[in-house]
Amino acid sequence: MNHTAALVSLATSVPPHQFHQKQILEAAWAVLGRYEQFETLSSLFSNTGIRNRYGVKPIEWYLEPRGWPERTEAFLQGGESLFIDVARKAIAGADLDASEIDTVVTVCSTGIATPTLEARVAGKMGFRSDVSRVPVFGLGCAGGVSGLSIAARLAQSRPGTNVLMVALELCTLAVRHDELTKANIVAASLFGDGAAAIVLRAGDGGATQVEATGEKLWPDTLDIMGWSVDPEGFGVIFQRTIPDFVRDNMGPAVAEIVARMKLPIGEIDRFICHPGGSKVITALERALSLGQGTLDHERDVIADYGNMSAPTVLFVLERARARGLPPRSLLTALGPGFTASCVALRHAA
Template identity: 65%
Template sequence: MQFPSLISIATAVPEHVLLQTEAAAAAGTLFSERYSDYERVSRVFQTAGIHKRHVVRPLEWFFEPHGWPERTAAYLDGALQLFIRAATVALEKAGLNAREIDTIVTVSSTGIATPSLEAHAHGPMGFREDVHRVPVFGLGCAGGATGLSVAAKLAQARPGTNVLFVAVELCSLAFRLDELTKANIVATALFGDGAAACILRAGEKGIAEVEASGEHTWPNTLDIMGWSVDPQGFGVIFARAIPPFAEAHIGPAVSGILERAGLGMSDVDRFVCHPGGKKVITALERALSLDQGSLDHERAVLSDYGNMSAPTVLFVLERVVQAGLPHRSVISALGPGFTASCVSLKKAA
């Protein structure tokens, strides 16, 4: 059996840059007089470890209330642009054109599009009429890892075919003026927008082989992370603190995933983790028995882009690849379910 290979990786962000200081000032204007606990909760803007983010709409757009029609229009416009930009660069790096893509896996959980995004991109990109489309919704922050796993398995099932995987998330569109909650304020301080794309193919040397993948879903954890849905749009759910849960539970879960693949924690040269937040990164270092500060690319991506949900771990992977991929890396991300998703990469010899 031929391992699928990661052939290329590319990322893209919107043009609008939002400094964390600007976000904090805007949030203060919008919430401080309406939310009694705002002063205490607003400290997250200073402690989140974020310098700036990129968003699909200018800051002024968020000062007005928006319902499903406006949010969906912004999603279709912004997500399609990012899809095309990230996919185009991934194709260029792989030396391919769009008509050579056989399968497209699209991961996105921050908007609703039917037809899905890859169908909207079909004409502008020039994909073939017989391209196989696999849109995936609901993975949240774990989508970068799980989507890569799905794309790799599809590439492995048909050696020689080209699989394009694109993760696009516009988290900023979930911003809510009407949600006077801690979860909404934290989301306002954390989330940004972005996209990442990868090309995978079995039977050819690339950046790395995708040698294994797996997931672990904890029972009775549906309340940790997710969306609520109402007439105004999505509302973020953070019912339980994620850092302490990650520190207590992620180590055995990752160990179990690796064990099922015939690997141990000592076989991993570098963990590539989804940087859900500054405290989450610290919790992951403790849970995975890593030296404090070792997840340096994770902290840098968080500072430059915030938490973009699914694509974020692929932004980290891109930096790890640019710095020099070690022999074996394990991508790890946590998402709704509550689920840990892992993908093991072995550097091409």
């Protein structure tokens, strides 16, 4: 019997408030315009390749300073609603009932909740009382791929059980009024809210299977990306130029990971990448020796939704699946650590 974890269904969801990039630039002027370099840096908003983004609150909410209590209340309300919506879609897509879910993996780095989101929504969802809960915090933009890797290993360890993985991020709630920094302006130009959910099961085949997984953690890179924490909330850390790091390091890292998977890199038919932004996408194409414009789904997703952190790569996967996956794909994402995470997918037409 094949005990490889298979993707049974995949769903995505965004919160109700849509923002055009021009609206966000106007709001950023109101909040951050007093920063002396803002006018120069404001060109970032038109260079990201982003047209639209989504948020859990109306845009007026972000124009007022917010502390931890208000941010947390918004995270709980918005996060619970978005979790229920995307999880129900994925469960229905798998032709299951919520009571048939055996394990829930929740990936999130943009809010803190104890009990965690899957416990808070368990009653409304209809999860069984013996459902296994695996909340994962701190993976950031790598969370979609690393979360899929974790969920696949859990499914493989108990063939026949149904594993639900939800990657959910509410990045907009971290907007800061007090941090007049380039990093904060970069974050304001890029990030949006969204969620993706996957149901996996091992033991009964499936068209798309998780063939292998792997990661690489670079030493002495804690300053590349992450959160600082203070009384007001999370503060974004961007201390290095990520596109340059991607261009110089991602190619060898992927080659190393794929070699450990014992897969010939030449047999990867499609790279499905987390699109951090337009410059990161271009850097990925160079690092992976791809023709310019190859990462088309990545550009489309970033245009329509912005960078939603962890779930973004799964939005890309959704589009790739809709167009028809080739025999072998490699999902890749980079996140705090600094870490590269990869999942190889094998697809039978």
